Amino acid sequence: MNLDKAVTNKNAEMKGQRTTTLFRLLKLIANTSPWMLITSIIAIILSAGANIIGSLFIERLINVYIIPLTKQAHPNFGPLWQAIVVMFGSYAIGFISSYLFAVLMAVLAQKVQYRVRNEMFEHMEKLPISYFDENDYGDIMSRYTNDIDTLMQMISQSIPQFMNSTLNIVFALVAMFTLSWQLTIFTLVMFVLSLGIVRFLTSRSSHYFQLQQKELGQVNGYNEEMLNGLKVIKVFSHEPEVEEEFETYNHALENAAGKANTYATVLFPIMGNMGNLLYVLIAVIGGAVSLNHLAPISLGVIGAFLQLAKQFSMPIAQISQQLNSIVMALAGAKRIFDLEDEPVETDYGDVTITKDRDVKGAWHWNVPQKDGSVKQVTVKGHIVFDNVNFGYSPNKQILYNISLDAKPGMKVALVGETGAGKTTISNMINRFYEINSGTITYDGIPISRIKKDDLRHSLSIVLQETHLFTGTVMDNIRFGNMEASDDDVYQAAHLSHADEFIHNLDEGYKTVIDGNGGDLSQGQMQLLSIARAMIADEPVMILDEATSSIDTQTEKLVQAGMDNLLAGRTSFVIAHRLSTIVNSDLILVLDHGHIIEAGNHQELLKEKGYYYELYTGKKEIE
Numbered sequence: 001m002n003l004d005k006a007v008t009n010k011n012a013e014m015k016g017q018r019t020t021t022l023f024r025l026l027k028l029i030a031n032t033s034p035w036m037l038i039t040s041i042i043a044i045i046l047s048a049g050a051n052i053i054g055s056l057f058i059e060r061l062i063n064v065y066i067i068p069l070t071k072q073a074h075p076n077f078g079p080l081w082q083a084i085v086v087m088f089g090s091y092a093i094g095f096i097s098s099y100l101f102a103v104l105m106a107v108l109a110q111k112v113q114y115r116v117r118n119e120m121f122e123h124m125e126k127l128p129i130s131y132f133d134e135n136d137y138g139d140i141m142s143r144y145t146n147d148i149d150t151l152m153q154m155i156s157q158s159i160p161q162f163m164n165s166t167l168n169i170v171f172a173l174v175a176m177f178t179l180s181w182q183l184t185i186f187t188l189v190m191f192v193l194s195l196g197i198v199r200f201l202t203s204r205s206s207h208y209f210q211l212q213q214k215e216l217g218q219v220n221g222y223n224e225e226m227l228n229g230l231k232v233i234k235v236f237s238h239e240p241e242v243e244e245e246f247e248t249y250n251h252a253l254e255n256a257a258g259k260a261n262t263y264a265t266v267l268f269p270i271m272g273n274m275g276n277l278l279y280v281l282i283a284v285i286g287g288a289v290s291l292n293h294l295a296p297i298s299l300g301v302i303g304a305f306l307q308l309a310k311q312f313s314m315p316i317a318q319i320s321q322q323l324n325s326i327v328m329a330l331a332g333a334k335r336i337f338d339l340e341d342e343p344v345e346t347d348y349g350d351v352t353i354t355k356d357r358d359v360k361g362a363w364h365w366n367v368p369q370k371d372g373s374v375k376q377v378t379v380k381g382h383i384v385f386d387n388v389n390f391g392y393s394p395n396k397q398i399l400y401n402i403s404l405d406a407k408p409g410m411k412v413a414l415v416g417e418t419g420a421g422k423t424t425i426s427n428m429i430n431r432f433y434e435i436n437s438g439t440i441t442y443d444g445i446p447i448s449r450i451k452k453d454d455l456r457h458s459l460s461i462v463l464q465e466t467h468l469f470t471g472t473v474m475d476n477i478r479f480g481n482m483e484a485s486d487d488d489v490y491q492a493a494h495l496s497h498a499d500e501f502i503h504n505l506d507e508g509y510k511t512v513i514d515g516n517g518g519d520l521s522q523g524q525m526q527l528l529s530i531a532r533a534m535i536a537d538e539p540v541m542i543l544d545e546a547t548s549s550i551d552t553q554t555e556k557l558v559q560a561g562m563d564n565l566l567a568g569r570t571s572f573v574i575a576h577r578l579s580t581i582v583n584s585d586l587i588l589v590l591d592h593g594h595i596i597e598a599g600n601h602q603e604l605l606k607e608k609g610y611y612y613e614l615y616t617g618k619k620e621i622e
């Protein structure tokens, strides 16, 4: 395939995508508020119609009122005034209608924006974790900001103006034909010429507008990443390199935006001048034809025609501009729809959990049976892995034949070097990712059969990366269990030893912390996330490096509190500090995704293998 053909195919494909996006967007607008849309369309039609009628009236005004008056010795201006009032009335209707549609479309645009933001957010919540592994946060954010902004502009301005302009063109054309077909043909020839120029320039600018949106996403993505890593950049004095890299992205954006806007801006003056040229040519040609009696064109016709020609050519210039913003907004809309079309986390689970927080041990799984009945299985927290294999991507396996049996109440520790696959094992239990082969059962039920929400409702998790939300300390702990009372929160904070530092905060439990932890230290943030997991009070706990940033003294205290809490629950503990896990019932040593040793502390020490070397300090976890 030669290059030209490839470019043509690509352009055709983009055009097809734009049409699909446009229809989807129009459907969205129509669904958001049908009555607003219909009223706006009526107002747009009225506005365009009233303007044309006003212009057509000029012909009557000149031919029927003004010219006869100039021939009267004692002119009676009464009928002329009446005609002028009628003409103004028509323009007034046009004005009110345009005001109405402008207001309605602005409100409608806000409504659509509100709806799109909600839909996007709702959908985003349901996307699998892997989507966020593959997509830049900045780029996702860009869809909420820039893309929605351009979309709003398109709905509130470009689309109504585009419709208004198109109607003006059509109505003006019909009116022009009724006045003089010769002058109309001439105008149309000029129009086709203008259209060629518009097409050329808009196809150029639309390509660069799409590029501009993409580059903007890149700049935002980079910006976001660097903002998050600001401290690391400063520590390594990487500011010059980062600035240079940012400049590269920024330059690409400037380049695309510059080209897009150059094509877009030259368009308007070119079209404006074409309009002026047309105006002069009609006046000259019309005058010559009339004076030479080549066709029945009166002075009134020329006057009205000039006005109509303006109403015909002006919208062409406007359309060319609106086309640019429409194309740009469609590129944004496509990115929004792309996010909304991303497949959500699949969940074929039919097993649910029933909890009664007041009756311990009364939780049960509801397992639908083939005969239609529902079998109740007590939630005990028995987790079994049987030959589990997994990779984040098809071409790189991370876990190999993992088998483990975590009986109810057991404390299972996962140790191993960085990157050995410890967190990945916990990701399999909470089903952030799906296993490639093997089975995982929870109380004898394959976890793929359990609804994800219900599964996660049976797990208390402290993730490796601590994240708190903007809100009070109390809110953040209660995030683990929204039904918890204040006393439950105090108790969880006490058990996790978070209460000591909380009491020292200015406003204690009512202290507001912002999204990234505000003034809290890493250790304090970890204590809060432990309290949050404790209050969740689930039969299975997963603690991924939960105490890694806490000093050893406090860690011992937290550990004691946690051991109390863990009694009777199954727990998976990932820790680099071996002191945290020596009392585990089962220690699994991982190496490059394989379990290489399994047993309790004493057994593993006796084995004198990898664990022994780690514990005695002969080998260090890197």
Ligand SMILES: Nc1ncnc2c1ncn2[C@@H]1O[C@H](COP(=O)(O)OP(=O)(O)OP(=O)(O)O)[C@@H](O)[C@H]1O
Pocket: 133, 392, 393, 398, 416, 417, 418, 419, 420, 421, 422, 423, 424, 425, 464
């Ligand atoms: N989201 C992901 N996408 C692709 N690969 C990943 C992802 N998360 C982890 N990995 C890879 O999987 C392997 C195991 O990572 P994992 O986080 O399970 O290790 P770990 O034993 O918990 O390490 P650490 O002690 O550093 O937390 C690593 O090679 C890592 O690069």
